[in-house]
Amino acid sequence: xxxxxxxxxxxxxxxxxxxxxxxxxxxxxxxxxxxxxxxxxxxxxxxxxxxxxxxxxxxxxxxxxxxxxxxxxxxxxxxxxxxxxxxxxxxxxxxxxxxxxxxxxxxxxxxxxxxxxxxxxxxxxxxxxxxxxxxxxxxxxxxxxxxxxxxxxxxxxxxxxxxxxxxxxxxxxxxxxxxxxxxxxxxxxxxxxxxxxxxxxxxxxxxxxxxxxxxxxxxxxxxxxxxxxxxxxxxxxxxxxxxxxxxxxxxxxxxxxxxxxxxxxxxxxxxxxxxxxxxxxxxxxxxxxxxxxxxxxxxxxxxxxxxxxxxxxxxxxxxxxxxxxxxxxxxxxxxxxxxxxxxxx
Amino acid sequence: xxxxxxxxxxxxxxxxxxxxxxxxxxxxxxxxxxxxxxxxxxxxxxxxxxxxxxxxxxxxxxxxxxxxxxxxxxxxxxxxxxxxxxxxxxxxxxxxxxxxxxxxxxxxxxxxxxxxxxxxxxxxxxxxxxxxxxxxxxxxxxxxxxxxxxxxxxxxxxxxxxxxxxxxxxxxxxxxxxxxxxxxxxxxxxxxxxxxxxxxxxxxxxxxxxxxxxxxxxxxxxxxxxxxxxxxxxxxxxxxxxxxxxxxxxxxxxxxxxxxxxxxxxxxxxxxxxxxxxxxxxxxxxxxxxxxxxxxxxxxxxxxxxxxxxxxxxxxxxxxxxxxxxxxxxxxxxxxxxxxxxxxx
DNA sequence: ATGAAAGCGCTAACAG
DNA sequence: CTGTTAGCGCTTTCAT
Numbered sequence: 274x275x276x277x278x279x280x281x282x283x284x285x286x287x288x289x290x291x292x293x294x295x296x297x298x299x300x301x302x303x304x305x306x307x308x309x310x311x312x313x314x315x316x317x318x319x320x321x322x323x324x325x326x327x328x329x330x331x332x333x334x335x336x337x338x339x340x341x342x343x344x345x346x347x348x349x350x351x352x353x354x355x356x357x358x359x360x361x362x363x364x365x366x367x368x369x370x371x372x373x374x375x376x377x378x379x380x381x382x383x384x385x386x387x388x389x390x391x392x393x394x395x396x397x398x399x400x401x402x403x404x405x406x407x408x409x410x411x412x413x414x415x416x417x418x419x420x421x422x423x424x425x426x427x428x429x430x431x432x433x434x435x436x437x438x439x440x441x442x443x444x445x446x447x448x449x450x451x452x453x454x455x456x457x458x459x460x461x462x463x464x465x466x467x468x469x470x471x472x473x474x475x476x477x478x479x480x481x482x483x484x485x486x487x488x489x490x491x492x493x494x495x496x497x498x499x500x501x502x503x504x505x506x507x508x509x510x511x512x513x514x515x516x517x518x519x520x521x522x523x524x525x526x527x528x529x530x531x532x533x534x535x536x537x538x539x540x541x542x543x544x545x546x547x548x549x550x551x552x553x554x555x556x557x558x559x560x561x562x563x564x565x566x567x568x569x570x571x572x573x574x575x576x577x578x579x580x581x582x583x584x585x586x587x588x589x590x591x592x593x594x595x596x597x598x599x600x601x602x603x604x605x606x607x608x609x610x611x612x613x614x615x616x617x618x
Numbered sequence: 619x620x621x622x623x624x625x626x627x628x629x630x631x632x633x634x635x636x637x638x639x640x641x642x643x644x645x646x647x648x649x650x651x652x653x654x655x656x657x658x659x660x661x662x663x664x665x666x667x668x669x670x671x672x673x674x675x676x677x678x679x680x681x682x683x684x685x686x687x688x689x690x691x692x693x694x695x696x697x698x699x700x701x702x703x704x705x706x707x708x709x710x711x712x713x714x715x716x717x718x719x720x721x722x723x724x725x726x727x728x729x730x731x732x733x734x735x736x737x738x739x740x741x742x743x744x745x746x747x748x749x750x751x752x753x754x755x756x757x758x759x760x761x762x763x764x765x766x767x768x769x770x771x772x773x774x775x776x777x778x779x780x781x782x783x784x785x786x787x788x789x790x791x792x793x794x795x796x797x798x799x800x801x802x803x804x805x806x807x808x809x810x811x812x813x814x815x816x817x818x819x820x821x822x823x824x825x826x827x828x829x830x831x832x833x834x835x836x837x838x839x840x841x842x843x844x845x846x847x848x849x850x851x852x853x854x855x856x857x858x859x860x861x862x863x864x865x866x867x868x869x870x871x872x873x874x875x876x877x878x879x880x881x882x883x884x885x886x887x888x889x890x891x892x893x894x895x896x897x898x899x900x901x902x903x904x905x906x907x908x909x910x911x912x913x914x915x916x917x918x919x920x921x922x923x924x925x926x927x928x929x930x931x932x933x934x935x936x937x938x939x940x941x942x943x944x945x946x947x948x949x950x951x952x953x954x955x956x957x958x959x960x961x962x963x
Numbered sequence: 964a965t966g967a968a969a970g971c972g973c974t975a976a977c978a979g
Numbered sequence: 980c981t982g983t984t985a986g987c988g989c990t991t992t993c994a995t
Contacts, residue, residue: 275732275755277988288966293990303964318754320732324669324678325988328971333669338713343701344904349694356688356715365729368683368713370701384710387620387665409663410620516861520894523868549865559689622972633982638974648980670972673987967994978983 276317285313296321323365327388336569337367337389338562339381341396347511347558351395351416354562362570364390375399382407391569393562394418396458412572414565418459424572426564426587430460430538431467433554433589434508437536438468440552440591441506442475444534450504452495452514453483461510464538468508480504485514492517500525505533512537515551536591549594557587621662630658641666668710672733681914682712682734683907684726686741692856692903696740696761699907707915709735720744727752736914738907739763741803757917759910763804769917771909771932775805775883776812778899778934779853782881783813785897785936786851787820789879795849797840797859798828806855809883813853825849830859837862845870850878857882860896881936894939902932 282289287306294301295310302310313319327333338355340348352368359366367389369381375398385392391412397404401420404413408423415425434451441449451468454461465481472479480502485491492514499507499518509515515537519529527533529550539553564587627634632655639646640655647655658664672678683700685693697713704711712734714726720743730737736757742749746765749758753768760770779796786794796813799806810826817824825847830836837859844852844863854860860882864874872878874895884898909932 278990279988289988290967290990291965294965297990301964306964318728320728322673322732322988324733325673325971326990328667328670328673328973328988329990331971343688343697344691344694346689346691346694349689349691352688352713353715356713366713368697368701368711370698383663383665387667388669623974624972634972635974635983636981639981642974646980651980667972670987671974673972673989674974676987965995967992969990969992971989971991973987974985976983976985979981 275322276319278319278321280317281310281314281319284317285310324388332573333388333390334364335367335389336364336566337369337382337385337392339369339371339378339385339392339394339397341371341373341378341398343368343370347556348395350558351562354559354564355393355566356562357559358563358566362566364566364570371398373398375403379403379407383409386411390573393565393569396460412569414568414572416561416565424568424584426561426568426584428460428556428558428561429586429589430463430554430556431470432586433538433556433591434464434467435471436589436591437508437552437554438471438475438477438479438506440593441534441536442477444506444530446504446506446534447476448478448480448502448504449506449508450480450482450499450502451508452485452492452499452510452518453481454487454510454514455484464508477506483510485510487511487514489513489517489520492519493521496521496525500527500533507533507535509535509537512539512551512553515553519550539592552591552593555590555592557589560587620667621664623664623666625662626655626659626664629662630655669733677918678733678735679709680712680734681709681911682714682727682730682737684714684716684723684730684737684739684742686716686718686723686743688713688715692901693740695903696907699904699909700738700911701907702904703908703911707911709911709915716743718743720748724748724752728754731756735918738910738914741805757914759913759917761906761910769913769929771906771913771929773805773901773903773906774931774934775808775899775901776815777931778883778901778936779809779812780816781934781936782853782897782899783816783820783822783824783851785938786879786881787822789851789875791849791851791879792821793823793825793847793849794851794853795825795827795844795847796853797830797837797844797855797863798826799832799855799859800829809853822851828855830855832856832859834858834862834865837864838866841866841870845872845878852878852880854880854882857884857896857898860898864895884937897936897938900935900937902934905932 278289278292282292291302292310295307299307323334336359342348356366367385369385371378371381378397378399386409393414393416395416397418404420413423415423419425419427438449468479482498485495487510496518507518509518515535518535522529522533535551537551537553539555623634623637627637636647637655640652644652668679681704687693701711712730714730716723723742723744731754738759738761740761742763749765758768760768764770764772783794813824827843830840832855841863852863854863860880863880867874867878880896882896882898884900
């Protein structure tokens with residue numbers, strides 16, 4: 274057995290309640306006593322048992338976080354933010370992976386709910402009503418998903434797309450292809466919304482292609498379709514897909530970014546993932562994780578607070594690499610006229 | 619308050635102990651009673667409180683896992699394995715990120731130790747003795763790190779390097795550069811060991827370059843040094859670096875894999891990360907995570923068991939992409955004689 | 964300012 | 980087979 278509060282009490286020659294107080298409410302014990310307790314605790318290497326504490330206080334000091342796939346860098350980054358903020362708030366983190374499966378999601382949330390103070394649900398797949406039910410009592414904060422009555426942290430993907438399309442339009446592109454990811458996720462829908470909203474005003478024709486697997490190979494395949502569609506601007510589902518597109522374009526002898534410009538969606542740290550030829554819409558994943566925990570801690574402190582106040586989505590930002598600038602001779606706003614582009618590979 | 623075992627007992631018209639038994643030791647209660655309890659539990663949506671259970675049983679049903687950086691795909695993949703196996707064993711998982719900091723590592727392990735049945739430490743940075751101390755009672759399993767007296771799951775990086783060097787030698791390369799990662803990690807040392815062991819027998823000169831940042835940009839810089847060193851075979855620290863190398867080689871007009879061949883170290887799913895021009899040494903990250911939990915559960919079941927039996931490292935495997943085959947006319951075993959390669963970019 | 968006692972949700976003897 | 984009792988480690992009245 275590990276060292277308990279009782280051991281500390283014995284060692285310091287006081288009662289357990291005094292130890293408890295010395296640790297939690299230092300003002301309630303005489304300074305000298307407190308000192309003695311602290312020393313004893315340190316000598317014994319005492320670590321309080323959060324579970325036992327939670328049993329009586331009702332607070333576990335634990336936040337749960339559930340993600341569809343820990344292996345996905347996007348969620349790794351969100352986790353980083355969640356863990357960081359939780360640690361700052363003195364909370365530890367319970368992790369669950371749903372393997373992209375709604376049923377598993379319901380299960381793990383249910384199993385988690387009894388031993389955490391709150392849950393952060395990342396890109397949940399459960400329908401709205403089930404989301405409420407699964408929560409079953411404990412506060413829940415959604416990340417990358419909006420659901421009525423539930424607080425959520427969103428990322429402004431639509432605005433990111435807008436920035437990307439503006440950038441492409443400024444480069445002279447008149448036809449932009451959007452390469453859709455695997456399934457119609459909430460955020461995927463947001464991107465299309467942004468594309469449809471931004472394109473007309475900029476005189477840009479939007480072409481929706483896909484779905485493609487979110488891999489390098491997916492990008493290889495998508496590149497051919499994008500060229501066939503006559504698009505000269507490409508919005509890739511993520512940076513991996515974008516790299517695939519670049520590779521295929523190079524193989525087909527298409528000059529990037531002179532003839533075709535590619536913009537990726539950044540799953541993680543932009544500078545580590547993208548090439549100089551690639552501009553990227555950076556998603557505030559870490560920040561979203563932090564914000565979610567922040568919101569959760571707020572909810573815990575003020576139990577009565579309206580949980581679902583609408584918050585502005587976190588800003589996304591287009592990161593333009595130097596070499597994505599338009600080629601020296603290009604007339605801004607002029608269509609490159611690449612509609613007649615022929616396959617060469 | 620959530621629904622407790624007491625509520626279920628009341629609803630089913632039995633005592634709490636009967637409910638407890640019906641759930642844990644079904645054979646000890648009459649079938650009809652058990653049925654009644656199960657129904658009541660289901661109707662109420664009862665979820666047992668693991669923490670309370672752990673308080674009395676001494677088992678928490680929780681395994682802790684600590685990684686240096688959740689954002690690193692390598693650890694995301696290990697986490698996937700850990701979580702998967704833990705779930706199969708009915709365990710939930712506690713996550714901690716050390717931000718690559720040994721002191722933080724000691725802290726989180728200490729904080730964790732009181733509320734888990736065991737801990738999986740991934741690529742720990744703490745010195746051997748501190749590792750023992752931090753464990754403080756609970757079983758620990760190391761991943762990607764060997765320490766005397768502590769059970770560990772290793773990946774055979776040295777053998778992966780051997781396979782890569784053999785491959786490069788077979789392609790005719792006589793000079794192979796190893797691009798070292800950021801710091802001298804345990805596994806990094808293993809790779810160099812493998813390189814030094816394999817190269818002489820194959821008539822290959824090994825060149826050790828670096829350290830480089832483990833990024834695309836790191837690869838750009840490394841490529842120039844690799845060329846300058848006269849190497850025609852390159853072993854990159856990871857796939858991201860490898861992609862950077864490829865990009866730089868292309869910019870300098872070097873044909874890949876005809877003139878120079880590049881091999882990456884796979885941080886995650888090989889097929890999703892590498893390009894057709896890139897061969898990769900696949901690391902069994904998911905498997906390592908699974909194996910670690912497996913080991914931990916064993917230890918928990920047989921408390922007396924020798925914890926530190928030496929286990930064979932998990933096999934790594936070179937994945938050769940089709941287009942990495944030697945160019946049609948190349949004579950196998952013949953040195954391409956690229957020592958005179960001049961910078962062209 | 965400190966100790967004694969009760970109890971959080973649950974399981975494990977110990978009676979029946 | 981099932982109910983009663985005790986107690987896991989901790990916090991929190993309630994006394995003193």
